[in-house]
């Protein structure tokens with residue numbers, strides 16, 4: 001099976017204020033080209049899990065593989081590079097730099113990776129913006145565009161390094177139904193047209209029902225997948 005992400009027996013404890021076993025033996029994988037969602041009640045551990053899967057949190061036991069490579073135990077520096085090359089991340093809040101233009105925001109993760117020239121990165125950023133139908137906004141200041149447009153810019157930024165998996169933590173949580181539908185359709189197109197894998201935490205049942213698979217969490221465990 002061609003897995004882009006595989007979690008094996010992930011356990012995590014928060015030690016303060018008292019010991020709390022927040023993730024309990026999480027084992028699952030995401031296949032290439034799969035669009036999966038994670039659902040579960042508030043406090044069930046969804047965001048905590050996503051931060052581990054995206055390599056941002058390293059304080060856990062178990063094993064995490066990205067594209068069949070074990071990433072658990074690697075240094076922060078190595079992880080930063082692996083993350084930048086393989087994972088795109090979209091949050092509930094867009095976290096754009098408001099004083100920068102749209103295209104400058106999209107280019108940032110590629111500048112950080114420093115593998116391509118400025119001109120190549122700029123060309124790629126334009127391509128991503130066109131793909132998301134916001135090419136005309138490239139030179140607008142990020143503070144001057146609508147909420148739905150900001151989230152599309154955040155998606156373009158998440159795609160700039162051509163990741164193998166796109167992760168989202170409530171990416172439609174701040175959007176009205178029209179813009180949520182737009183984001184869902186963008187994700188679906190990315191899966192169908194580019195074979196991208198997606199893993200999205202959501203509280204929106206309508207959104208989740210239309211993904212390939214719902215991974216349901218309860219009390220730190222996967223109870224259905």
Ligand SMILES: Nc1ncnc2c1ncn2[C@@H]1O[C@H](COP(=O)(O)OP(=O)(O)OP(=O)(O)O)[C@@H](O)[C@H]1O
Nearest residue numbers: 014016017022040041042043044045046047048049
């Ligand atoms: N730094 C921390 N220290 C101690 N407990 C924490 C910490 N961060 C989160 N928790 C607890 O861990 C549990 C899981 O939190 P998490 O944010 O992963 O849940 P969630 O399913 O994403 O919730 P929501 O849907 O509300 O975002 C919650 O009970 C939360 O209070």
